[in-house]
Amino acid sequence: MAAVGEPALLDFLKTPVATFQDFVVLSGRAFGNIFRSPHYTDDIFLQMDVIGIGSLPIVMFIGLFSGLIMGLQSSRALATYGQQDQMGEILAFTLIRELGPVLVALLVAGRNASGIASEIGSMRVTEQIDAMRALGTDPIKKLVTPRLIATAVVLPLLTIIADFIGLLGGYFIAWSLFSMPASQYWTSVYQDLAFNDVVQGLVKPFAFAIIIALVGCFYGMRTTGGTQGVGRATTTAVVTSSMWIFVASYFIDLAILIFVNLR
Amino acid sequence: MTPDSILRFENVNLHFGDVPALVDVSFELKQGETRVVLGAAGSGKTTLLKCAIGLTRPDSGRILLFDREVTALKESQLFELRARVGVLFQEGGLFDSMTVAENVEYPLVNQAVHHAAIAHNGDLAERVREALRFVELEQTLDRFPSQLSGGMRRRVGIARAVVTEPALVLYDSPTAGLDPITANTIINLIIKERDLRNTAAIIVTYRYQDGHLVANFRYNPNSGHIEPAARIDDIPGGTPGGVEDPLKTEFLVMNEGRLVFEGSQEQLRASSDPYVRKFVK
Numbered sequence: 001m002a003a004v005g006e007p008a009l010l011d012f013l014k015t016p017v018a019t020f021q022d023f024v025v026l027s028g029r030a031f032g033n034i035f036r037s038p039h040y041t042d043d044i045f046l047q048m049d050v051i052g053i054g055s056l057p058i059v060m061f062i063g064l065f066s067g068l069i070m071g072l073q074s075s076r077a078l079a080t081y082g083q084q085d086q087m088g089e090i091l092a093f094t095l096i097r098e099l100g101p102v103l104v105a106l107l108v109a110g111r112n113a114s115g116i117a118s119e120i121g122s123m124r125v126t127e128q129i130d131a132m133r134a135l136g137t138d139p140i141k142k143l144v145t146p147r148l149i150a151t152a153v154v155l156p157l158l159t160i161i162a163d164f165i166g167l168l169g170g171y172f173i174a175w176s177l178f179s180m181p182a183s184q185y186w187t188s189v190y191q192d193l194a195f196n197d198v199v200q201g202l203v204k205p206f207a208f209a210i211i212i213a214l215v216g217c218f219y220g221m222r223t224t225g226g227t228q229g230v231g232r233a234t235t236t237a238v239v240t241s242s243m244w245i246f247v248a249s250y251f252i253d254l255a256i257l258i259f260v261n262l263r
Numbered sequence: 264m265t266p267d268s269i270l271r272f273e274n275v276n277l278h279f280g281d282v283p284a285l286v287d288v289s290f291e292l293k294q295g296e297t298r299v300v301l302g303a304a305g306s307g308k309t310t311l312l313k314c315a316i317g318l319t320r321p322d323s324g325r326i327l328l329f330d331r332e333v334t335a336l337k338e339s340q341l342f343e344l345r346a347r348v349g350v351l352f353q354e355g356g357l358f359d360s361m362t363v364a365e366n367v368e369y370p371l372v373n374q375a376v377h378h379a380a381i382a383h384n385g386d387l388a389e390r391v392r393e394a395l396r397f398v399e400l401e402q403t404l405d406r407f408p409s410q411l412s413g414g415m416r417r418r419v420g421i422a423r424a425v426v427t428e429p430a431l432v433l434y435d436s437p438t439a440g441l442d443p444i445t446a447n448t449i450i451n452l453i454i455k456e457r458d459l460r461n462t463a464a465i466i467v468t469y470r471y472q473d474g475h476l477v478a479n480f481r482y483n484p485n486s487g488h489i490e491p492a493a494r495i496d497d498i499p500g501g502t503p504g505g506v507e508d509p510l511k512t513e514f515l516v517m518n519e520g521r522l523v524f525e526g527s528q529e530q531l532r533a534s535s536d537p538y539v540r541k542f543v544k
Binding site: 123126127128130131132133134135136137138 | 352
């Protein structure tokens with residue numbers, strides 16, 4: 001009865017495969033437009049402002065508190081072994097390699113993947129996307145590519161800021177609990193950071209930015225079914241981009257392990 | 264094909280899943296003609312318009328716009344063709360992140376981008392003003408669409424559709440959801456645009472009255488008013504009951520993706536089809 005079973009299996013796979021295909025097509029066109037005129041430079045700067053400056057306060061806030069929390073948690077563990085002077089190193093590793101990029105990306109996904117999806121989704125359901133096409137503008141060029149470029153530029157910058165403020169928070173704990181001098185803390189932060197840690201810490205937000213912008217735009221562009229549809233698109237964009245951030249983080253770690261650390 | 268053909272559908276079919284949106288639709292629109300498309304919600308009227316400018320692609324059949332085959336062109340090639348068509352979307356389709364002036368200016372700026380034509384800023388502003396004066400909304404230049412009423416948004420939509428002086432204007436349900444007085448204003452604008460510039464138009468609506476006005480009223484440039492068109496029985500030698508230039512406005516009726524009627528207003532009135540009769544009041 002394979003003839004009956006097979007189509008059912010294919011049907012089951014059809015939707016996700018078709019969705020992924022659409023996503024790849026959209027991504028290809030969004031990237032292709034980076035090098036094709038006309039360029040909507042104003043839109044890029046506007047999005048940088050919305051995504052970058054707009055996210056700055058919350059990113060700094062979260063950065064500070066994750067540094068403080070990490071400081072407290074590690075201090076207890078380190079005190080058990082009398083290794084308090086390693087605190088800067090531990091914080092630098094965890095914050096710069098993983099925690100900083102992922103936390104910032106999740107925040108920006110919550111703030112901007114949703115924002116992008118709902119804005120483009122509303123434009124879709126009110127026929128503004130069709131109007132754009134009818135008036136001779138490629139909506140991918142006008143809406144998707146600027147958001148992609150803007151997110152890819154600002155997310156690494158936001159991550160650097162969050163990392164730095166997190167380390168400051170860690171220093172506050174080191175200073176207040178162990179009276180650690182600034183020079184000792186910052187030296188341990190700096191000394192054990194290898195070049196590939198920093199690269200990792202910047203490649204990740206760059207990759208996450210691409211995920212956030214494209215997933216947000218993708219679900220926005222696919223919105224159907226009026227205002228309810230906009231709500232659905234927004235939720236799906238946040239959930240999907242958050243999931244892919246973790247998946248991408250795993251694969252970047254894996255790639256760095258294989259290609260850099262094991263050589 | 265006749266030389267003055269603007270838009271031509273040849274056996275166009277389109278299904279959304281199992282739902283037929285267009286079934287074997289064929290018709291032709293020539294220079295200066297108007298088609299009033301009547302039909303219930305979901306009968307394929309909007310899809311018809313979207314197919315005409317390639318926003319939606321049919322499953323089969325050919326669509327020719329200004330003698331170019333829309334169905335065979337790539338999206339990037341369609342932009343140039345679409346620049347010659349004005350579209351009023353159902354709710355106006357205005358960009359709500361832009362002011363009224365920016366909205367109306369958008370197609371002009373866009374054409375300048377694509378054709379590298381040198382557009383003077385002053386010239387642009389004047390054309391925007393002129394288009395808004397046409398719909399009597401000159402005072403709203405710096406307002407945002409969200410600050411306008413439904414009827415005003417529709418009028419700005421018309422200004423944006425006609426600012427490039429297109430040869431064809433597509434109106435998607437221009438009067439839907441408006442009170443009768445505002446609806447009349449909108450239809451009067453459509454008549455004025457048609458008669459001042461002799462544009463071809465497709466007007467999609469569910470109100471027979473809209474079609475009746477378009478078919479029987481004319482814009483008088485001397486008085487600036489919309490007046491009943493001269494009946495042919497007022498003209499010596501005319502057929503009784505007919506309207507001056509009766510072939511210019513024809514009616515199409517759609518039902519579940521099919522064109523179930525095509526003809527003049529008299530033929531529409533005389534139709535015995537129960538579905539068609541529902542639209543004639």
